[in-house]
Amino acid sequence: MIGRPVPPPLNAVQRIKKHATATTALTNSAVPRQVLALGIELEDGPLTKFHIERRFPGARDVVIDLEFCGLCHSDVHAGRGEWGAKELPLVPGHEMVGTVREVGGQVRDLDIGARVGVGCLVDSCRACEACREGLEQFCPNSVGTYGASDPNTGEYTQGGYSQQIVVNRDFVLNIPESLDPASAAPLLCAGITSYSPLRHHNVGPGSKVGVLGLGGLGHMAVKLAAAMGAHVTVFTRSEDKRESALGLGAETVVNSTDTAQLEAAADSLHLLIDTVAVPHELGTYLRTLKRDGALVQLSLPEGPMPGIDAGALIFKRLSYTGSLIGSIAETQEMLDFCAEHSITSDIELVDARSVNEAWDRMVAGDVKYRFVLDLATLGDPAKEDA
Amino acid sequence: MIGRPVPPPLNAVQRIKKHATATTALTNSAVPRQVLALGIELEDGPLTKFHIERRFPGARDVVIDLEFCGLCHSDVHAGRGEWGAKELPLVPGHEMVGTVREVGGQVRDLDIGARVGVGCLVDSCRACEACREGLEQFCPNSVGTYGASDPNTGEYTQGGYSQQIVVNRDFVLNIPESLDPASAAPLLCAGITSYSPLRHHNVGPGSKVGVLGLGGLGHMAVKLAAAMGAHVTVFTRSEDKRESALGLGAETVVNSTDTAQLEAAADSLHLLIDTVAVPHELGTYLRTLKRDGALVQLSLPEGPMPGIDAGALIFKRLSYTGSLIGSIAETQEMLDFCAEHSITSDIELVDARSVNEAWDRMVAGDVKYRFVLDLATLGDPAKEDA
Numbered sequence: 001m002i003g004r005p006v007p008p009p010l011n012a013v014q015r016i017k018k019h020a021t022a023t024t025a026l027t028n029s030a031v032p033r034q035v036l037a038l039g040i041e042l043e044d045g046p047l048t049k050f051h052i053e054r055r056f057p058g059a060r061d062v063v064i065d066l067e068f069c070g071l072c073h074s075d076v077h078a079g080r081g082e083w084g085a086k087e088l089p090l091v092p093g094h095e096m097v098g099t100v101r102e103v104g105g106q107v108r109d110l111d112i113g114a115r116v117g118v119g120c121l122v123d124s125c126r127a128c129e130a131c132r133e134g135l136e137q138f139c140p141n142s143v144g145t146y147g148a149s150d151p152n153t154g155e156y157t158q159g160g161y162s163q164q165i166v167v168n169r170d171f172v173l174n175i176p177e178s179l180d181p182a183s184a185a186p187l188l189c190a191g192i193t194s195y196s197p198l199r200h201h202n203v204g205p206g207s208k209v210g211v212l213g214l215g216g217l218g219h220m221a222v223k224l225a226a227a228m229g230a231h232v233t234v235f236t237r238s239e240d241k242r243e244s245a246l247g248l249g250a251e252t253v254v255n256s257t258d259t260a261q262l263e264a265a266a267d268s269l270h271l272l273i274d275t276v277a278v279p280h281e282l283g284t285y286l287r288t289l290k291r292d293g294a295l296v297q298l299s300l301p302e303g304p305m306p307g308i309d310a311g312a313l314i315f316k317r318l319s320y321t322g323s324l325i326g327s328i329a330e331t332q333e334m335l336d337f338c339a340e341h342s343i344t345s346d347i348e349l350v351d352a353r354s355v356n357e358a359w360d361r362m363v364a365g366d367v368k369y370r371f372v373l374d375l376a377t378l379g380d381p382a383k384e385d386a
Numbered sequence: 387m388i389g390r391p392v393p394p395p396l397n398a399v400q401r402i403k404k405h406a407t408a409t410t411a412l413t414n415s416a417v418p419r420q421v422l423a424l425g426i427e428l429e430d431g432p433l434t435k436f437h438i439e440r441r442f443p444g445a446r447d448v449v450i451d452l453e454f455c456g457l458c459h460s461d462v463h464a465g466r467g468e469w470g471a472k473e474l475p476l477v478p479g480h481e482m483v484g485t486v487r488e489v490g491g492q493v494r495d496l497d498i499g500a501r502v503g504v505g506c507l508v509d510s511c512r513a514c515e516a517c518r519e520g521l522e523q524f525c526p527n528s529v530g531t532y533g534a535s536d537p538n539t540g541e542y543t544q545g546g547y548s549q550q551i552v553v554n555r556d557f558v559l560n561i562p563e564s565l566d567p568a569s570a571a572p573l574l575c576a577g578i579t580s581y582s583p584l585r586h587h588n589v590g591p592g593s594k595v596g597v598l599g600l601g602g603l604g605h606m607a608v609k610l611a612a613a614m615g616a617h618v619t620v621f622t623r624s625e626d627k628r629e630s631a632l633g634l635g636a637e638t639v640v641n642s643t644d645t646a647q648l649e650a651a652a653d654s655l656h657l658l659i660d661t662v663a664v665p666h667e668l669g670t671y672l673r674t675l676k677r678d679g680a681l682v683q684l685s686l687p688e689g690p691m692p693g694i695d696a697g698a699l700i701f702k703r704l705s706y707t708g709s710l711i712g713s714i715a716e717t718q719e720m721l722d723f724c725a726e727h728s729i730t731s732d733i734e735l736v737d738a739r740s741v742n743e744a745w746d747r748m749v750a751g752d753v754k755y756r757f758v759l760d761l762a763t764l765g766d767p768a769k770e771d772a
Contacts, residue, residue: 129677130677135677138677138701138702138703200703279693291515291516291521291524294705297696297699297700298700299696300696300697300700301696303693304692304693304694304695304696305693305694305695305696306690306693307665307689307690307691307692307693307694308690308691308693308694308706309690309691310683310685310686310687310690310691310708311686311708312708313683313706313707313708314683314684314686314708314709314710315524315708315710316524316708317524317586317707317708317709317710318707318708319680319705319706319707320694320699320705320706320707321699321703321704321705321706321707322696322697322698322699322700322701322702322703322704323700323703324700324701324703
């Protein structure tokens with residue numbers, strides 16, 4: 001990593017790999033590799049291209065040649081310091097898909113060339129209550145895919161806006177062959193973040209699920225809830241999203257600016273998936289929940305939410321709750337569910353030189369529904385970011 | 387009722403009652419009875435004594451000679467217009483205990499003289515989803531014990547600060563003989579309001595339950611949770627409540643003004659029962675919950691709660707939720723549980739002429755832990771309110 005000493009690897013790599021093919025270059029694996037990445041190098045700066053180092057792979061590690069990485073609103077929050085100070089350089093990206101280039105000697109269940117994905121986490125402690133329960137997203141010492149202190153290197157982790165990544169096998173997902181790899185990339189964050197609360201709240205046939213916000217998360221929530229058999233209601237402030245919502249699988253669309261439509265939706269929902277990433281008033285939406293309903297906040301706004309009228313919760317025994325991505329096991333379950341139901345994200349593919357513009361358009365809500373970075377363009381001089 | 391026409395009764399009463407004793411006066415039951423009550427007659431006025439009329443009992447009705455009525459903070463909110471405009475006169479009181487004076491002809495399961503109680507509800511529609519599920523507290527047409535439109539009379543209901551009440555059998559609770567009737571009165575609201583969320587959230591041996599606020603509700607929550615086998619932690623801002631909390635059954639007491647004590651309580655609780663009746667910051671207390679924990683708001687503050695940091699909910703999948711008294715069946719279950727575990731409210735008995743002072747002391751938190759009005763003093767000239 002630029003400007004920092006390269007620490008020695010913590011684990012020994014096994015040079016002879018059962019699955020390694022003759023074409024896999026192993027000769028340089030004892031030293032960290034320089035790989036191209038897109039990230040923030042200077043405070044308040046744009047995304048630019050630079051080299052980062054990936055660690056020498058340990059026995060349980062997988063070296064992945066990355067093909068695609070989704071652009072998540074969290075990347076912007078982190079990259080622009082909206083969630084607090086950040087370490088620089090910062091390479092965002094936690095929705096990545098690629099192919100296995102190399103595996104450590106203890107990794108016996110992944111073939112070279114297999115298509116795999118990595119989401120928001122790259123490690124956890126394996127010892128705490130959350131880890132023991134298979135809910136490593138709640139591990140107090142889980143390691144985020146970028147911007148987190150990496151126990152393997154002592155450096156900060158760097159994400160998927162890059163050509164290659166080295167990740168512990170336990171945090172590598174199998175991408176089913178039937179899924180388009182670019183469109184599958186957003187499943188690793190937007191997909192699992194939407195899927196987990198639907199499962200946690202037992203959504204199935206007969207469930208009435210509302211979705212607030214029709215962006216990267218929201219459009220996945222609509223597709224997944226509909227595939228689970230739920231009746232899906234989308235709340236939107238712009239009438240021109242009505243057709244899109246119906247096309248994604250919603251059966252009801254409520255224009256939130258129309259009090260008559262809101263009134264008609266009162267007491268109609270078991271669950272409301274709230275994907276809006278800015279502080280917003282909740283009373284309007286709590287009224288659409290049935291008794292014992294839950295409003296699940298998925299996006300982390302920059303500031304506190306406006307105050308809640310406790311009476312809205314008391315008189316219908318409602319819950320205002322949250323959900324955090326999902327476990328690795330649940331992420332794999334979600335990917336398999338998506339394969340079974342032919343679900344991927346609706347995406348717009350962007351090349352490396354368009355990434356700053358894509359961030360701005362994402363903040364403006366101008367994307368249907370997820371940008372995915374084509375990492376093949378990162379090393380291509382004809383398509384490079386200036 | 388003063389100044390309003392008396393409507394005809396909706397149901398015929400059967401004059402011959404299986405359980406009626408020779409001493410039961412039935413001769414005047416065809417006309418509404420005038421009974422003494424304490425209530426608010428004039429806007430912004432104090433509680434004064436006046437007569438109200440109780441309806442001619444119908445076939446499913448029970449006429450109850452009231453002995454005791456708890457003073458609940460809700461009475462003050464309603465009586466002082468803090469929850470909005472009110473109809474006058476208003477007789478508060480929804481924690482009442484008395485004895486059966488007379489029953490309608492279809493009431494075959496209550497003996498004259500039996501000790502009974504009435505809580506926050508006196509009727510519901512019996513037809514809606516909530517009623518069909520036995521959760522009549524959530525019936526949209528449930529009838530509150532005071533200040534609600536009474537479908538039987540067309541008048542507003544009047545509560546338990548009175549000598550007598552007429553209530554449909556379905557909303558009359560059996561008070562176990564082993565319970566002291568005065569100390570049992572607060573179980574009808576404070577007791578069930580605390581009991582229901584403990585049951586709803588499956589509190590039992592091994593549960594870690596926090597209680598915020600040590601008043602009428604809070605002290606019941608401590609006793610009930612401890613009796614269910616939970617480890618109870620009380621949060622208080624005054625060090626002099628420590629011994630009281632331990633005496634009620636708490637095993638841990640956290641002084642909320644001491645950051646070290648709060649820090650030690652972080653991530654320790656499955657459930658936090660919040661009985662504070664004014665808007666208050668929640669972040670401090672959300673931090674004491676374990677993953678998947680819930681903070682249950684029981685009291686209805688006058689205004690919205692301060693904004694919540696959604697991250698506090700997201701990162702531990704916490705819920706901020708509410709609970710509303712309990713069903714009639716659950717109230718009976720609670721009373722039987724209290725008899726089994728010898729639980730009643732800690733009370734201070736007050737006579738009729740002290741009721742305004744008692745309200746002021748309740749607002750100031752100067753009571754351990756519930757005032758109960760001795761209704762025998764209501765008709766006693768020596769103890770009357772001026």
